[in-house]
Amino acid sequence: MKAVDFDYAQPATLDAALELLAREDVMVRPVAGSQSLGPMLNLRLAQPELLVDITRIAELRTIRQEGDRLVIGACVTHARLEDGDYPDVTRGVLPSVAAVIAYRAVRNRGTIGGSLAHADPAADWVNVLTALGADVVIAGTGGRRSVPMTDFILGVFETALQPGEIVAEIHVPALSDRARWGYYKVCRKTGEFSHATGAVLIDPARGVQRCVAGATSGKPVVIDGPALFADGCTEAAMAAHLAGSPAADDPIALRTHTVALKRAIAQVMS
Amino acid sequence: MSTHAKTISLTINGTRVEASVPPRQHLGDFLRERELLTGTHLGCEHGVCGACTILIDGEPARSCITFAVACDGRSVTTVEGLDDDPVAAELREAFSAEHGLQCGFCTPGMLVAARDVVLRRPDADNPAIRTAMSGNLCRCTGYVGIVNAIRRVIDARNTNAG
Amino acid sequence: MGEVSTAGSGVGARVRRKEDDRLLRGRGRFVGDIALVGMKELAFVRSPVAHATITGIEIPEEHRGTVFTWADLAAGGVKPIRAVSGLPGFKVSEQPALADGKVRFVGEPVAVCVAATRAEAEDIAASVFVDYAELPVNSDMLEAVTPGAPKVHDHWPDNVFLETNVGGTIAEIAATAPVKVSRTIRTARQCMVPLEGKGVVAHWDRHVEQLVLTTSTQMPHIVRAGLSECLDLDQGLIRVVAPDVGGGFGWKGLLQPEEIVAAWIAMRLDRPVRWTEDRREHLVAAANAREHHYEITAYADARGRLLGIEADAWVDAGAYSVYPFSACLEAAQVGSILPGPYDFAHYRCRTFSVCTNKPPIVPYRGVARTGVCFAMEQMIDAVADAVGREPWQVRLENLVPPEKMPFDNVTKKHFDSGDYPESVRRAVAAIELDGWRARQKAGEADGRLIGVGFATYCEQSAHGTAVYHGWGIPMVPGHEQAQARITPDGGLELRVGVQSHGQSMETTFAQVAHEVLGIPLEKIKLVHGDTGLTPYSTGTWGSRSMVMAGGAVATACRTLAERLRRIGAHLMQAGPEAVVLEEGSVKAGAAAVTIREIAHTWYRAPQLLPADVDRGGLEVTAGYKPGSDHGTFSYATHAVAVAVDPEIGQVEILDYVVVEDAGTMVNPMVVDGQIYGGVAQGVGTALYERMPYDAEGQPLASTFADYLIPGFTEVPHVRIIHMLTPSPYTEFGVKGIGEGGAIAPPAAICNAINDALKPLGVTVTNAPMTPEVILCAIAETRGAA
Incomplete structure (x- = not known):
């Protein structure tokens, strides 16, 4: 179980990386912590000709506060987000979520940007950052663009990234001090992939009532929160809101997603 | 015998090591096959079982899904280095x-x-x-x-x- | 008997393991750690389809000479693996080490590629093009036995390796029994998953003119026998060595095609070669086990006293018969052990070993007992439900009582000793059943449902000669041998043909020797796992090593003790009857000579020896067999409390108790470790592990992301209570214990889940009991209501 022979570059600047990623003569892929790509390479599910390692690019490893937003570089590791050496505008959401991603040895290498670019529907950041209303800053040789999470994840392993582009930053809006957060994952084992994820953010001060059903067969399902709460937030109402979505492929899946959402909402209500 | 071999320099169990590595060689294979540090075991080679866990700059990491070439300049500690x-x-x-x-x-x-x-x-x-x-x-x-x-x-x- | 102490470091002592230090420092030596000068690596081209004729193999020009197929091996005289059973009607499969014109399961090796590194060998494998003409597939054992099913082996009349019929008619009981309950019960196909996969290093030793196969095996002597047959090479020209082995559980108890290929390539190229099984190969291409299907009916009286059991059982044995255990051992065992630890009179069981387009199955820890216990213990609970009694009460009603021991059951199994009902009573007390029943009644705040389940089994271990002779498979255990040699400095070397791969034999056999000779553990060295250095043995399987090889070690040490006493007496000028061997010295009253001094005399001062000294000296090979050929019977009752989340189908184990009787324990710490580990695997069987196949015979799990084995948070902190009934037939009264832990958990957990789901009217009968299985069962019951 060994990877195909590939070339490797470790540029020191974002511009140098983007230049390599723009090459059209070889099959090129960016890599950060290699915690998702590494297994795919070993299994030969990914067979690139050139890997561009972006983890030595200093600006991608920074976390800074910009007004009411936290700007997280793509190569910030889950472990750093777990340990919390930054002004956490999410009032604990980021560290608590980071702490339940896979295992510590994986969190030490795996990055938030890599996780988003990989776009596994079961991934924590894919669903949590959708619920938090984050934006993704994408960098390419043509410049930068900011995309809301709801438009960034397009499907299973599908994102808005164009060839040659990488995730550069994630912008997470600050929560008000009245904000309440609920998060529930259905996993068969600790650290295992989620089979149904419920993520709920209620932040009245900012007029946010966002419910997300994740780990679906498609992109995260964002439910119209106000409508759901207006419907009394019953199980039947949740199921109705999920009907027809990638969370409702079969009755068992719909049931499990409804329960995950219900339990996340219960955390908010308690 | 990779056409893409890169030279890396890293510290392994306190000793400076310079080596030419094929980029596709994961750190576990590098430690075992080249450095003969066979205490690091490979149980799945896809990052789940944890048998290959070593320290990179003091932090636990999976050596099977970390490529040796990415460890240039790093300090790696294996079980043999924990005596x-x-x-x-x-x-x-x-x-x-x-x-x-x-x-x-x-x-x-x-x-x-x-x-x-x-x-x-x-x-x-x-x-x-x-x-x-x-x-x-x-x-x-x-x-x-x-x-x-x-x-x-x-x-x-x-x-x-x- | 009568030599058991609990203090010191002999039999019964909880001493630390001699193996630990090297393993804790990363200084063990597993197959994958071995590199020989000039060694090449192997990678296999494996079939991507389950059933096909190979119409062509294209090897790129530049790789000719580094890729080999069956045509090359056959031209070199290599023969297919034939694991025949002598049972009447057994159909023989021939398994070529590389596919011979036809592939019969996904993952079957088709060609082998040789390169300097594994990565490069895989590159070559990817460049080999094989043309497959696909054939219809048998992916399910019940469909494979229907008329018109495609045939796995063209010249067979059907897809059944063997049908067996055990017991007689029970029509009369069936017609009159007050209680009749029937179930359809199934266990999934599993993978064994030792953390270390298989691995082989093969080379030709020019000095001794031997093929040396260093392989991750539990049975080096049997691998040598099989290699000899397939390579047509004298056994004297083959040496098989097992180094440190990273777990086996049955998977390393067979001759593998890859071992044959590696051996042949090493001789053909006159180069050392290595093959390391990677995790995908392990999960997809091999190591399968445990796929049973039962149609079973229990007959009982109104108290729940069993009157009879009637069953049909199918085992999906896969495409080929494995060497040495054959394709029929599992199903044949079902027929003979389904009655479990119970005393009842009427029994009929028909079994089918079915051939399908899946990898061959291999006996996995507990072999058929895990499936049998899963079926039988569900029936006990079903009977209890039918007669309105607690399941533990119905167990007490039917278990063989201690006053009937030793006891021959309905299939003529000879239960040696113990108090089976007491294990149930202690389990009921230890799990604190009343407390759980009260909590059940009160209901849980979080809506989860509480359930308690029990399972009792007895396990024949250290099988004797007769049963294996009866099966007529390539391996029949006879007398087990051990060599014991006092070294010139007064230490002890032990050589055994069994192989330790986690069982701690370097420690426990030393304890046995210490018990007899008094030599300190640190001066006792165990040599094992090497056909060149140890007496013949069928190896480590079937919970046999401590009973058999431990017995042989004790026997050899006793002979040594006698010789030491005689020399010691002579040195002290005392009569042999006047001396004792104690604490490592021969003593005559106040006088004493140490074993070290006696060893010095034999090796370096032979002029001082008595004229009639035994010329065998201080080296003995002794054979051993227990007093009964029926093996030992350890037994246990497992009790488990679970919480079932009916909304998402998840099961949490809240408490787990094992009440176990392994007879005399040589090292209680090691016994506990075997039980803990077995239970963890049983939890996997119960709740997590399933190797699914689709209708085309494609395996749907190929990584640890799809094939879940239990981790730290899925396995409970098991509590163990020991009962100690020495076996009347063995040295020190030991019984086999290695497999037991893995037998009962699926049954106990299933019974607990069904106890929890009772208010919903839901019953699950198939393992693993995944969230999907539980949710579907709940949904079906709701739909039916």
């Missing part, structure tokens, strides 16, 4: 007393992960130990002896600190 580490010594003693190993194949990764738990989670109760260790699989022990061994080390350190 004189005080926490590892306490864990070895406790693993033996509590029968925390049988075939011994998962053991090097277990020790590296357990050392991290002891250092990072001195307050851990048994359920917390289990959760923190959940990235390492063992097929022999049923985990009881391993949990008891980590418990013993944490308790002893807390008692001595108190």
Whole structure:
């Protein structure tokens, strides 16, 4: 179980990386912590000709506060987000979520940007950052663009990234001090992939009532929160809101997603 | 025999090493095949079982899904490099007393992960130990002896600190 | 008997393991750690389809000479693996080490590629093009036995390796029994998953003119026998060595095609070669086990006293018969052990070993007992439900009582000793059943449902000659041998043909020797796992090593003790009857000579020896067999409390108790470790592990992301209570214990889940009991209501 022979570059600047990623003569892929790509390479599910390692690019490893937003570089590791050496505008959401991603040895290498670019529907950041209303800053040789999470994840392993582009930053809006957060994952084992994820953010001060059903067969399902709460937030109402979505492929899946959402909402209500 | 071989320079168990590596060679294979540090075991090569866990710059990492070429300039510690580490010594003693190993194949990764738990989670109760260790699989022990061994080390350190 | 102590470091002592230090420092030596000068690596081209004719193999020009197929091996005289059973009607499969014109399961090796590194060998494998003409597939054993099913082996009349019929007619009981309950019960196909996969290093040793196969095996002597047959090479020209082995559980108890290929390539190229089984190969291409299907009916009286059991059982044995255990051992065992630890009179069981387009199955820890216990213990609970009694009460009603021991059951199994009902009573007390029943009644705040389940089994271990002779498979255990040699400095070397891969034999056999000779553990060295250095043995399987090889070690040490006493007496000028061997010295009253001094005399001062000294000296090979050929019977009752989340189908184990009787324990710490580990695997069987196949025979799990084995948070902190009934037939009264832990958990957990789901009217009968299985069962019951 060994990877195909590939070339490797470790540029020191974002511009140098983007230049390599723009090459059209070889099959090129960016890599950060290699915690998702590494297994795919070993299994030969990914067979690139050139890997561009972006983890030595200093600006991608920074976390800074910009007004009411936290700007997280793509190569910030889950472990750093777990340990919390930054002004956490999410009032604990980021560290608590980071702490339940896979295992510590994986969190030490795996990055938030890599996780988003990989776009596994079961991934924590894919669903949590959708619920938090984050934006993704994408960098390419043509410049930068900011995309809301709801438009960034397009499907299973599908994102808005164009060839040659990488995730550069994630912008997470600050929560008000009245904000309440609920998060529930259905996993068969600790650290295992989620089979149904419920993520709920209620932040009245900012007029946010966002419910997300994740780990679906498609992109995260964002439910119209106000409508759901207006419907009394019953199980039947949740199921109705999920009907027809990638969370409702079969009755068992719909049931499990409804329960995950219900339990996340219960955390908010308690 | 890769046409893409890169020269890397890193510290392994305290010793400076310079090597030419094919980029596709993962760190586990590099340590085992080139450096003959066969204490690092490969149990799945896709990052789940934890047998290959080593330290990179002091932090636990999977050597099977980390490529050697990405470790240029880093400091890598394997189980062979923990002979004189005080926490590892306490864990070895406790693993033996509590029968925390049988075939011994998962053991090097277990020790590296357990050392991290002891250092990072001195307050851990048994359920917390289990959760923190959940990235390492063992097929022999049923985990009881391993949990008891980590418990013993944490308790002893807390008692001595108190 | 009568030599058992609990203190010191002999039999019964909880001493630390001699193996630990090297393993804790990463200084063990597993197959993958071995590198020989000039060694090449192997990678296999494996079939991507389950059933096909190979119409062509294209090897790129530049790789000719580094890729080999069956045509090359056959031209070199290599023969297919034939694992025949002597049972009447057994159909023989021939398994070529590389596919011979036809592939019969996904993952079957088709060609082998040789390169300097594994990565490069895989590159070559990817460049080999094989043309497959696909054939219809048997992916399910019940469909494979229907008329018109495609045939796995063209010349067979059907897809059944063997049908067996055990017991007689029970029509009369069936017609009159007050209680009749029937179930359809199934266990999934599993993978064994030792953390170390298989691995082989093969080379030709020019000095001794031997093929040396260093392989991750539990049975080096049997691998040598099989290699000899397939390579047509004298056994004397083959040496098989097992180094440190990273777990086996049955998977390393067979001759593998890859071992044959590696051996042949090493001789053909005159180069050392290595093959390391990677995890995908392990999960997809091999190591399968445990796929049973039962249609079973229990007959009982109104108290729940069993009157009879009637069953049909199918085992999906896969495409080929494995060497040495054959394709029929599992199903044949079902027929003979389904009655479990119970005393009842009427029994009929028909079994089918079915051939399908899946990898061959291999006996996995507990072999058929895990499936049998899963079926039988569900029936006990079903009977209890039918008669309105607690399941533990119905167990007490039917278990063989201690006053009937030793006891021959309905299939003529000879239960040696013990108090089976007491194990149930202690389990009921230890799990604190009343407390759980009260909590059940009160209901849980979080809506989860509480359930308690029990399972009792007895396990024949250290099988004797007769049963294996009866099966007529390539391996029949006879007398087990051990060599014991006092070294010139007064230490002890032990040589055994069994192989330790986690069982701690370097420690426990030393304890046995210490018990007899008094030599300190640190001066006792165990040599094992090497056909060149140890007496013949069928190896480590079937919970036999401590009973058989431990017995042989004790026997050899006793002979040594007698010789030491005689020399010692002579040195002290005492009569042989006047001396004792104690604490490592021969003593005559106040006088004493140490074993070290006696060893010095034999090796370096032979002029001082008595004229009639035994010329065998201080080296003995002794054979051993227990007093009964029926093996030992350890037994246990497992009790488990679970919480079932009816909304998402998840099961949490809240408490788990094992009440176990393994007879005399040589090292209680090691016994506990075996039980803990077995239970963890049983939890996997119960709740997590399933190797699914689709209708085309494609395996749907190929990584640890799809094939879940239990981790730290999925396995409970098991509590063990020991009962100690020495076996009347063995040295020290030991019984086999290695497999037991893995037998009962699926049954106990299933019974607990069904106890929890009772208010919903839901019953699950298939393992693993995944969230999907539980949710579907709940949904079906709701739909039916």
